[in-house]
Amino acid sequence: MSDILSELLFYPFEKEVLPWPESDHKSLFINAQYSNEAFTDSTAIQFFKPYATMWKNNSFHCIQRFDQKEIYDFAFVVLSKQKNESHYFLAQALNNLKENGKIIAVAANDAGGSRLEKWMQVLGLQTQNLSKKKCRIVWASKNNINTEKLQAYEQSGMPQEISLNEHTIHTQAGIYGWQNIDQGSKILIDAIEGHISGIGADFGCGYGYLSIELLNKYTDIKKLYAIDADYRAVQCAESNMKDLAPNVQKEYLWHDLMTRPEKLSPLDFILMNPPFHEGKKTDSNIGQKFIQTASKSLRQKGTLYMVANVHLPYERILETEFSKVEKLIEKNGFKVFKATK
Numbered sequence: 001m002s003d004i005l006s007e008l009l010f011y012p013f014e015k016e017v018l019p020w021p022e023s024d025h026k027s028l029f030i031n032a033q034y035s036n037e038a039f040t041d042s043t044a045i046q047f048f049k050p051y052a053t054m055w056k057n058n059s060f061h062c063i064q065r066f067d068q069k070e071i072y073d074f075a076f077v078v079l080s081k082q083k084n085e086s087h088y089f090l091a092q093a094l095n096n097l098k099e100n101g102k103i104i105a106v107a108a109n110d111a112g113g114s115r116l117e118k119w120m121q122v123l124g125l126q127t128q129n130l131s132k133k134k135c136r137i138v139w140a141s142k143n144n145i146n147t148e149k150l151q152a153y154e155q156s157g158m159p160q161e162i163s164l165n166e167h168t169i170h171t172q173a174g175i176y177g178w179q180n181i182d183q184g185s186k187i188l189i190d191a192i193e194g195h196i197s198g199i200g201a202d203f204g205c206g207y208g209y210l211s212i213e214l215l216n217k218y219t220d221i222k223k224l225y226a227i228d229a230d231y232r233a234v235q236c237a238e239s240n241m242k243d244l245a246p247n248v249q250k251e252y253l254w255h256d257l258m259t260r261p262e263k264l265s266p267l268d269f270i271l272m273n274p275p276f277h278e279g280k281k282t283d284s285n286i287g288q289k290f291i292q293t294a295s296k297s298l299r300q301k302g303t304l305y306m307v308a309n310v311h312l313p314y315e316r317i318l319e320t321e322f323s324k325v326e327k328l329i330e331k332n333g334f335k336v337f338k339a340t341k
Contacts, residue, residue, distance in 0.1 A: 004133055005078045006033040008106045011130055011137050013038070018102065018139065025073040028096050030089050032078045035060055043070070045092070047174070049229040049256040064231040071098045079107035079116065084173035086112050088157020090119065091150050097142045104139040122149050159236070170239035171207045172232045176275065181209060184334045185273045188307035189213045191328045191336040198268030201225035201297065203257050203290060208237035210271045215245040223249035225264060229256045258289040266299040273307045288317045295321035295341065304339040 009032060012018040020038050021027065027039040033051050035042040035058075044062040046052040055062035075093035079086040086107070093103050105120065107113035113136035117127050125140035157173040164181055171178045177185075189210060197220035202211040205226040214221065226237040231254050238252045255261045257274075274290035287308060294304045304322065308314055310333055318325045322339035329336045 003033050005106045005108065005135060008132055008135050008137050009076045009078065009104055010036045010038075011132055012104065012128075012139055015130065017128070017130070018104075021074060026071075027074040027076065028070075028072040028093065030075070030077045030093055031080065032076055034058065035076075039074070043072070047231040049231070049254055050258075052231075053256075066092045066096065070096060071101075072096055073098060073101050075101065075103045077103065077105040079105060079112050080174060081108075081111040082174055083112065084156040086157075087119065087153035088173060090123065091154035091157070094123065094142055094145060094150060095154070099142060101142050102139060103142060104137065106135055106137045109134050109136060122146070123153065124149070159232070167212070169207060170236045172236060175230055175233045175236060176204075176206050177209075178207065182206070182273060183332060184307045184309070185209050187329065187331055187334050188271065188273060188305060188336050189217075191307075192271075192305055193328065193338065195220065196269055197221060199223045199265050200269040200271070201227055201264070201267055202237075203270055203272035203294060204228055204274055205237045206230075206233050208240040210273070211237060211241055212244065214271065215241065215248060219245075221245070221248050223251070223265065225251050225253060225261075225267075227253040227255050227257060227261065229254070257293050258286070260293050260296045264297055266302075267297050268299060268302050270294045270298060270302075270304045271306075272304070276309065276312055284312050284314070287312060287314055291317050291321055298341045300341055302341045304337070304341075306337045306339065307334050308337075309333060310335050 013020050027042045029035055029044045042060050044055045046055055046062055047064055052062050075097040077089050077093045107116045116136050117129050117138045120127050120138055124144045124146040127138050127140045129138045159172045161168050161170055196218045199222055205211055205228045211226050228234050234252045234254045241250055253261050274287040276284055276287050318339050322341055324340040326338045327335055328338050
C-alpha cells in the first residue's frame with residue numbers, strides 16, 4: 001500500500017489541479033518511498049531501512065532526522081496508520097515548509113484518510129482534496145497556522161519518556177508497540193529455559209524490551225546486538241540500554257534483517273519476535289526471512305528463541321534451517337520455539 005500512497009502524492013499535479021514545480025523548487029518527502037522525476041531537488045525523511053535504501057539508490061538525499069534549518073517549497077507526507085505519528089509528520093512538514101508553500105498529504109481511507117482533511121483543517125489550513133484507489137489526497141498552502149494545534153501535533157509524536165513495568169522507557173510513536181509491552185515478547189522472555197551467555201542479538205529490537213530483560217536477567221552475556229529496520233527504534237533502544245550492564249558490549253544496527261548484517265559476529269543466541277506484516281497485509285515470508293538470517297548468523301550449536309502468532313507457518317522452515325526445534329509453549333495465541341543450529 002505504501003508504494004501506492006507514494007504514487008498518489010503526485011495525483012493533484014497529474015490532474016493539473018496543482019502546477020508542477022519550477023526548476024529551483026525544493027521538496028521534502030516524509031515517509032514516502034520515492035519522488036517523481038519532476039521533483040529533482042528532493043530530500044526524504046525515511047526511517048524504514050528498505051525504503052531509505054531505495055531513496056539513496058536513486059541518488060536523492062535521504063536523512064533520518066528533521067532539520068528545521070532547511071525550508072522547502074513543497075512538503076509531501078505519506079501518513080501512517082498510527083494517529084500520533086501521522087500528526088507528528090504533518091507538524092514537521094509545516095515546520096519545514098516556507099510560508100505559502102504547498103503541503104500535500106495522502107492516507108488510505110481506512111488508515112486515517114477519512115479524517116485527514118479534518119486533521120489539516122484543525123491546523124488552520126484551507127484544504128482541497130481528491131480521492132483515488134480508496135485513498136484521500138489533501139493539500140493546502142501554508143498560511144494562518146494555528147500554532148497551538150501545531151505544537152500539540154508535534155509533541156504527540158516526538159521522542160518521549162513513558163513508564164512501563166516500573167521502568168522509564170525512551171520511545172516514539174510509530175515504533176512497533178511503542179507504548180506498551182508486547183504480549184508475545186513477554187511470553188517469549190518468560191519461556192526461556194536455562195542460562196543465556198556469550199554473544200547474542202535481539203532481532204527486530206523495537207525500543208529494546210527483550211534486550212532490557214536479557215541484560216537484567218543474565219550476567220554472562222559478553223556482547224549484545226540490538227537490530228531493527230526502524231531508525232527510531234534503534235535510537236530508543238540505545239537510550240534504554242546504555243546504562244544497563246556496563247560490562248556488556250552493546251552494538252546498535254539499523255538494518256533490514258531480510259539479510260544478515262555484514263559486521264555481525266558469529267552469535268551464540270538470538271531472540272526475536274519477527275514482524276509478519278507490512279502495513280495491513282499479512283506476510284509470513286518476512287518471518288521466514290528472519291529465520292533464515294538467524295540461521296546464517298548463529299555459530300554451530302547456537303540457539304534461536306522465537307515467538308510467533310499460532311497461525312503463522314514457521315515450523316517447516318525452522319526444521320529446514322536448524323538441527324533441533326522445540327516448541328516451548330503455546331499460550332494466548334502465541335507459540336515460542338527454541339531452535340538449535
